[in-house]
Amino acid sequence: SQELEQSPQSLIVQEGKNLTINCTSSKTLYGLYWYKQKYGEGLIFLMMLQKGGEEKSHEKITAKLDEKKQQSSLHITASQPSHAGIYLCGADGRNGGSQGNLIFGKGTKLSVKP
Amino acid sequence: NAGVTQTPKFRILKIGQSMTLQCTQDMNHNYMYWYRQDPGMGLKLIYYSVGAGITDKGEVPNGYNVSRSTTEDFPLRLELAAPSQTSVYFCASKLAGVTDTQYFGPGTRLTVL
Numbered sequence: 001s002q003e004l005e006q007s008p009q010s011l012i013v014q015e016g017k018n019l020t021i022n023c024t025s026s027k028t029l030y031g032l033y034w035y036k037q038k039y040g041e042g043l044i045f046l047m048m049l050q051k052g053g054e055e056k057s058h059e060k061i062t063a064k065l066d067e068k069k070q071q072s073s074l075h076i077t078a079s080q081p082s083h084a085g086i087y088l089c090g091a092d093g094r095n096g097g098s099q100g101n102l103i104f105g106k107g108t109k110l111s112v113k114p
Numbered sequence: 115n116a117g118v119t120q121t122p123k124f125r126i127l128k129i130g131q132s133m134t135l136q137c138t139q140d141m142n143h144n145y146m147y148w149y150r151q152d153p154g155m156g157l158k159l160i161y162y163s164v165g166a167g168i169t170d171k172g173e174v175p176n177g178y179n180v181s182r183s184t185t186e187d188f189p190l191r192l193e194l195a196a197p198s199q200t201s202v203y204f205c206a207s208k209l210a211g212v213t214d215t216q217y218f219g220p221g222t223r224l225t226v227l
Contacts, residue, residue: 004156031213042118042204042218050213088156092213100145100164100208101172102216104156 002027004091004105012111013079021074021108023089031092032072033102034063038085046074046087076110084112116140118219120205126225127195135190135222137205143217144210146188148172148180150201151221157204163188164210195226 003026013019023032031050035043047056049065049072056063060077076083086109090102121136139146144165149157159172163182177199179191188207192199205219 033215035218040221040223042220043206045215045217048213048215090157090216100214100216101147101159101162102157106154106156 002091002103004089004103006087006089006105006108008108009106010109010111012113015080015112015114016078019076019079019110021087021110023072023074023105025070025091027070029065029069029072029091032063032065033090033092034072034074035088035090036085037088037107043088079110079112081112081114084110086110118205118207118217120203120219120222122222123220124223126227127192128227129195129197131195132191132193133195133224135192135203135205135224137188137190137219138186139188139205139207139217140186141207141209141217142185143207144185145208145214145216146182147206147216148178148188148190149204149206150174151204152201160190160203192224197226200224200226 005024007022033048034046047063052067052069054065062075065072086107088107090104118139147162148160151157158174161180163169169180203222206216208214208216
């Protein structure tokens with residue numbers, strides 16, 4: 001079965017600093033989703049990547065899918081307290097013959113110190 | 115659009131009790147999913163549905179049941195609650211395509227004592 005490993009597990013950064021979160025898959029990624037979760041809230045969709053080499057940006061967050069399609073990174077530029085939360089990567093589970101469900105990593109907890 | 119809504123937000127159950135977690139979406143999505151999230155873990159798929167009247171098991175279905183009588187609603191039933199079912203439950207939906215985005219509800223935090 002496919003597994004996603006996220007690193008680091010947790011991260012504390014000073015406001016204004018840049019940071020990167022990685023998501024590595026045990027199998028080829030056919031679709032990689034990034035979500036953000038705040039305590040007591042659901043998952044907020046950030047971005048979806050499909051093609052190797054693809055890069056998408058929204059405001060100060062950039063996500064990339066590497067050429068070999070087994071790793072994705074999420075980069076936040078000039079972090080702000082509003083970026084704090086848990087970032088989850090999810091992969092299209094078709095490797096396991098699924099019906100469109102997502103397989104998730106364990107998440108990266110980001111804290112931003114003002 | 116309210117998106118995906120879930121009720122209740124919080125619930126405490128005693129061992130052996132039963133309850134239904136409600137999930138409704140107003141986006142006319144065909145696919146709906148139930149996940150559970152345990153502390154420090156990713157989400158695990160419990161059940162899913164590809165349309166009204168069609169449901170199937172996910173990775174961790176034991177102790178749960180679902181039904182899908184309408185496109186909008188996808189309730190999750192817990193029979194004989196056990197402490198191992200203490201978790202946060204998320205409902206999600208998406209249109210139908212493989213690359214369509216899944217949208218999540220706010221979750222139900224369940225504690226079984």
